[in-house]
Amino acid sequence: MAAVATLSAVGAAQTVLVLEHNSRPAYSAAPQLASAVAQVDPVASSASAIAKSPDGHYWAEASVDGHAVRFLVDTGASAVALTGEDARRLGFDPASLNYSYAVQTANGEAHAARVTLPNIAVAGARVENVDAFVIDHGLETSLLGMTYLGRLSRFEATPNTLILRP
Numbered sequence: 001m002a003a004v005a006t007l008s009a010v011g012a013a014q015t016v017l018v019l020e021h022n023s024r025p026a027y028s029a030a031p032q033l034a035s036a037v038a039q040v041d042p043v044a045s046s047a048s049a050i051a052k053s054p055d056g057h058y059w060a061e062a063s064v065d066g067h068a069v070r071f072l073v074d075t076g077a078s079a080v081a082l083t084g085e086d087a088r089r090l091g092f093d094p095a096s097l098n099y100s101y102a103v104q105t106a107n108g109e110a111h112a113a114r115v116t117l118p119n120i121a122v123a124g125a126r127v128e129n130v131d132a133f134v135i136d137h138g139l140e141t142s143l144l145g146m147t148y149l150g151r152l153s154r155f156e157a158t159p160n161t162l163i164l165r166p
Contacts (some may be wrong), residue, residue, distance in 0.1 A: 033099040034140070048123035050162040056059040058162040060144050065091055069142055073162060076154075079143025080117065080132035086142045101138050105139035120148050125164040127151045 045138050050058050050073065057075035069086050084094040092115060099111035112133040119128045122144070131147045154165040 031161045042120075046124070048164045048166075050123055050164070052160050052162070058157070060122045062144065063119075063121045067091075071122075071142050071144035073149070074143045074145050075149060075157075077143045079145045079147045081112070081122070081139055081143040081145060082115075082132055082134045083138055083142050084134060084136060084137050087115070092134060094134060094136070097134055099134075101133065103133075103135065103138075110138040111136045120144075122164060125152055126166045127166075 023115055024148055025068055053059050058072050060071045063067050067090050069082075069090070071080075080092070085096075087094050094113075097113035097115070099113045099157075101112040101114065103110050103112045112135050115132050117130040117132050119126055120130050127148055132150070149164075152164055154163075154164060156163045158166075
């Protein structure tokens with residue numbers, strides 16, 4: 001059986017499908033990511049907003065443990081997905097990660113390594129201990145998926161703005 005967790009960039013053909021994990025039961029990957037307990041910064045209690053870009057996507061300028069990362073907001077992605085370049089800037093050594101998840105990207109087969117990000121803050125909406133995957137190749141931009149978005153109390157897309165509520 002294959003663990004199935006979909007990471008897809010809305011309209012950007014950045015689909016990543018987790019097909020298999022070599023050291024865990026097939027059913028374990030997606031439920032563990034989805035069942036994380038929300039730990040949202042109580043100080044950031046008001047709504048935050050991201051304006052829709054001219055290309056029709058929501059691009060989030062995030063702070064990941066104090067480092068700037070530009071994410072494509074992807075409500076269809078079950079997890080945050082990082083490019084190797086962004087992972088390196090965040091202090092991970094992509095060469096030393098365990099790429100035990102087989103994935104299919106828009107650019108072909110790749111592998112992913114599971115990591116935990118200490119925190120992600122977007123426009124004031126901060127979430128602690130966020131599960132993510134580093135994709136070894138084939139991902140053009142990092143994706144802000146449901147391991148972050150799903151831990152907010154609410155998020156809402158309007159015609160021109162994405163509203164995040166911690």
